[in-house]
Amino acid sequence: MLADYHMHTSFSDDSDYPMEEEIKQAISLGLDEICFTEHVDYGVKTDLNCNYEEYIKEFKRCKEKYKDKINIKLGIEFGMQVHTIGQCQKDFDKYDFDFVILSCHQVDDKEFWTQDFQKGKTQKEYNEKYYEEILKVINKYEDYSVLGHLDMIKRYDEVGEYPFEKVKNIVIEILKHVIANDKGIEINTSSFRYGLGDLTPSKEILKLYRELGGNIITIGSDSHKEEHVGYNIQIVREELKKLGYKQFCTFEKMKPIFHDL
Structure with missing residues (x-):
């Protein structure tokens, strides 16, 4: 079973890749299942969020057209902050998702990739505040499947990699909460595209x-264009085996389905 569980199309603000073309690419690569996870980030990019009606309409059309060639699941990626939980909850309650990625893309409505969040803070402050926001969110919000790219802040840390030991305790607290609530985490293969020296999240976190x-x-590629689809998923599967994992998951109606690696 080969599955890509983090995919963006032209329904996300940072991609212009048509959904149907992405499906064709996945089929050509021999993927068995994919899940679209379009962006919804209230607070910063509210006006650029996924148009649910158009997204679901196109999803249903493509799912029917390609039903004999590939399994396609309906997902969403909530870039959530504590003050946007209510808006995301309303969306979740309204739509019938198979899978929800809970990610942290901003804190205090300040983006990481622009360095707005990091500006004026020490490396210690912005790293700790990032994980603290995730912990606060998962203590209040339960309707998600996995935490997305858990240590993503490393992508945008211009100072260098912050020592894991300094955030280990809060990461453990996050992971314990995730496990206790029957949630999961994802491996995001964009780490290879960003030139990081480790997986995302790191092998230590895994x-x-x-x-x-x-x-x-x-396992998800975080694809936004053709060359991203299914990227290094097979390599990540082998890395998981080395780390002692025996299975990975797909989802249906918010329930995990386990598959042998």
Whole structure:
């Protein structure tokens, strides 16, 4: 079973890749299942969020057209902050998702990739505040499947990599909460595209997650264009095996389905 569980199309503000073309590419690569996870980020990009009606209309059309060639699941990626939980909850309650990625793309309505969030803070302050926001959100919000690219702040840390030991305790707290609530984490293969020297999340976090009893894990390319689809998913599967994992997950109606690696 080959599955890509983090995919964006022209229904996300940072992609112009048509959904049908992405499906064709996935089929050509031999993927068995994909899940679209369009962006919804209230607070900063509210006016640029996914148009649900058009997204779901095109999803249904494509799902029917390609039903004999590939399984296609309906997902969403909530870039959530504490003060946007209510808006995301309303969306979740309204639509019938198979899968929800809960990500942290901004804190205090300040973007990471623009350095707005990091500006005026020490490396310690912005790293700790990033994880603290995730913990606050998951203590208040439960309707998600996995945490997306858990240590993503590393992508945008211009100072260099912050020592994991300094945030380990809060990461453990996050992982324990995830496990206790039968949620999971994803491996995001964009780490290879960003030139990071580790997986996302790191192997150290993945080891911790398994040691703490975590077993719900998805693999996604975070694709935004043709060359991203399915990128290095097979390599990540092998890395998971090395780390002691036996299975990975797909989802249907918010329920994990386990598959052998």
